[in-house]
Amino acid sequence: MEGVETKATPNFIRTIVADDVKSGKNGGKVLTRFPPEPNGYLHIGHAKSICLNFGLAAEFGGLCNFRFDDTNPGKEEIEYVDSIMNDVRWLGFDWQDRLYHASDYFDRLYEWARDLIKSGKAYVDSLTAEQIREYRGTLTQPGKESPYRNRTVSENLDLFSRMRAGEFSDGQCVLRAKIDMASPNLNLRDPVMYRIRHLPHWKTGDKWCIYPMYDYAHGQSDALEGITHSICTMEYEDHRALYDWYLDNLDVPSRPRQIEFARLNLAYTVMSKRKLLQLVQERYVAGWDDPRMPTLAGMRRRGYPPEAIRNFCERIGVGKRESLVDYGLLEYSVREVLNVKAHRVMAVLRPLKVVIENYPEDRDDQLEAINNPEDPLAGVRKVPFSKVIYIERDDFMENPPKQFFRLSPGREVRLRYAFFITCVDVVKNENGEVTELRCVYDPATRGGDSPDGRKVKATLHWVSAAHALDGQVRLYDTLLNRPDASDEEGGSTFKDFINPGSLEVVEEAKLEPALAGAPAGVTYQFERLGYFCVDPDSTPDKLVFNRTVTLRDTWAKVAKAQGVKRE
Numbered sequence: 001m002e003g004v005e006t007k008a009t010p011n012f013i014r015t016i017v018a019d020d021v022k023s024g025k026n027g028g029k030v031l032t033r034f035p036p037e038p039n040g041y042l043h044i045g046h047a048k049s050i051c052l053n054f055g056l057a058a059e060f061g062g063l064c065n066f067r068f069d070d071t072n073p074g075k076e077e078i079e080y081v082d083s084i085m086n087d088v089r090w091l092g093f094d095w096q097d098r099l100y101h102a103s104d105y106f107d108r109l110y111e112w113a114r115d116l117i118k119s120g121k122a123y124v125d126s127l128t129a130e131q132i133r134e135y136r137g138t139l140t141q142p143g144k145e146s147p148y149r150n151r152t153v154s155e156n157l158d159l160f161s162r163m164r165a166g167e168f169s170d171g172q173c174v175l176r177a178k179i180d181m182a183s184p185n186l187n188l189r190d191p192v193m194y195r196i197r198h199l200p201h202w203k204t205g206d207k208w209c210i211y212p213m214y215d216y217a218h219g220q221s222d223a224l225e226g227i228t229h230s231i232c233t234m235e236y237e238d239h240r241a242l243y244d245w246y247l248d249n250l251d252v253p254s255r256p257r258q259i260e261f262a263r264l265n266l267a268y269t270v271m272s273k274r275k276l277l278q279l280v281q282e283r284y285v286a287g288w289d290d291p292r293m294p295t296l297a298g299m300r301r302r303g304y305p306p307e308a309i310r311n312f313c314e315r316i317g318v319g320k321r322e323s324l325v326d327y328g329l330l331e332y333s334v335r336e337v338l339n340v341k342a343h344r345v346m347a348v349l350r351p352l353k354v355v356i357e358n359y360p361e362d363r364d365d366q367l368e369a370i371n372n373p374e375d376p377l378a379g380v381r382k383v384p385f386s387k388v389i390y391i392e393r394d395d396f397m398e399n400p401p402k403q404f405f406r407l408s409p410g411r412e413v414r415l416r417y418a419f420f421i422t423c424v425d426v427v428k429n430e431n432g433e434v435t436e437l438r439c440v441y442d443p444a445t446r447g448g449d450s451p452d453g454r455k456v457k458a459t460l461h462w463v464s465a466a467h468a469l470d471g472q473v474r475l476y477d478t479l480l481n482r483p484d485a486s487d488e489e490g491g492s493t494f495k496d497f498i499n500p501g502s503l504e505v506v507e508e509a510k511l512e513p514a515l516a517g518a519p520a521g522v523t524y525q526f527e528r529l530g531y532f533c534v535d536p537d538s539t540p541d542k543l544v545f546n547r548t549v550t551l552r553d554t555w556a557k558v559a560k561a562q563g564v565k566r567e
């Protein structure tokens with residue numbers, strides 16, 4: 001991968017893997033996996049896991065498998081399957097021919113379940129789900145054994161095969177591991193291995209009506225694939241004993257090790273698929289790929305380069321303690337890449353008409369502009385100038401305060417790559433609103449330099465009215481108006497903290513003609529305004545741009561002026 005790539009930093013998982021490789025464990029091999037559940041789109045948290053798993057494999061000369069954890073047919077959809085594969089590829093990773101599914105192993109898992117029954121380590125329980133919960137006990141109280149716990153092996157084998165044959169309804173019985181109802185670890189209190197779900201599966205169709213639980217499927221899937229390091233998030237720490245119990249009690253072909261790390265939480269957004277699904281279904285956003293979403297599809301549409309996301313994932317590091325990562329760090333990583341890659345153009349979001357009185361009616365100048373000062377190979381382009389131009393409304397003040405150096409009556413400023421202009425008159429409508437400025441230009445300043453060394457304090461971007469393209473520009477702010485909406489106490493939910501101003505649509509933008517035909521997905525820097533990405537909704541008649549990220553200085557300044565603190 002070329003470009004701005006961040007160097008790998010040490011972390012505890014790298015150390016574990018490095019030690020294992022050095023000591024020759026697993027024959028010195030490294031095989032990791034990324035195991036998404038196809039019940040939603042991938043988000044930036046998943047990116048952390050993808051980068052970690054594929055990154056470790058690459059670093060130690062190993063491989064990373066891609067495995068759909070498809071044990072829950074009720075929530076899984078092909079749309080999610082396709083989007084997940086697309087997003088992992090987009091992020092820059094390749095599983096080659098190693099695409100697996102937990103469902104590939106349903107037969108094997110079923111046989112293994114029978115083995116546990118045969119050795120007296122699993123039983124069919126006929127308690128209801130509610131009773132099972134009651135019997136489980138609490139952190140301070142031991143559980144109670146089910147009256148069905150001591151069914152004979154043959155009875156259990158018979159019931160289990162009848163579960164599979166579809167003789168029972170959903171919830172009528174389950175298969176449980178027989179471990180220890182008094183274990184201080186609740187996960188070991190006879191965990192459910194199989195439940196009945198009379199639902200077709202996107203991969204196995206109607207073959208099964210019993211489906212394995214994640215805990216029962218995951219470790220054995222790892223073992224079947226020869227995974228050496230099974231990396232997951234901290235909430236599985238207490239499940240590790242169970243992960244190991246299954247591997248200890250089954251005749252598995254290899255012995256993976258589960259290692260947990262802290263999940264990524266990002267300020268001002270949510271990261272759980274359940275909540276993201278709610279945002280989509282309840283139409284708080286336009287879809288999973290809405291540019292405000294923390295999904296990879298949303299970030300792609302917003303214009304975040306995959307390289308920036310990889311760098312961000314490297315920068316946040318890998319630890320065991322959960323924290324809330326500042327959104328600014330992600331934006332920093334985005335700017336860093338775009339600064340090097342994005343072509344500069346001029347666009348006026350809120351146009352104010354400027355007539356250059358001493359500029360000939362029927363003429364235009366073709367002025368040379370630099371495409372990217374960070375990249376000499378990006379070359380130059382011509383920008384047309386003519387008698388009527390647009391500047392940004394914000395760049396003019398009739399009665400400027402002391403700190404305002406941009407255009408005002410009688411003041412001279414530079415138009416980027418063009419000329420110095422001086423404002424000589426202000427035209428207003430009947431409401432007293434400024435509708436037009438009358439200016440004069442100095443032909444001797446062509447290109448933006450004054451031959452007599454005359455100084456101006458501001459350089460403005462502009463677009464020639466006669467040549468301008470019309471555009472819609474979508475400006476985004478954070479999805480939530482507070483950094484952390486995870487604590488839903490007092491009856492409030494994260495939805496109470498949705499930022500009503502997260503999308504502002506600017507309809508009347510005027511764009512430099514070089515943007516004609518700009519294809520969806522390409523990101524530009526609009527000079528002085530930020531980075532903007534062409535949206536798939538864009539048409540030749542009306543270009544549509546998403547603001548990817550503002551320019552840092554503007555951000556810092558605006559935030560300071562508004563007294564806004566963004567960590």
Ligand code: ATP
Nearest residue numbers: 035036037045046048049232233263264271272273
């Ligand atoms: P969610 O809570 O969003 O539903 P999940 O864990 O149920 O996430 P999976 O599809 O099972 O989603 O996740 C696939 C992999 O990505 C798992 O290994 C999981 O640990 C990891 N992962 C999920 N969310 C995060 C996160 N926020 N940070 C880091 N890794 C994550």
Ligand code: MG
Nearest residue numbers: 036037069214
């Ligand atoms: Mg999961």
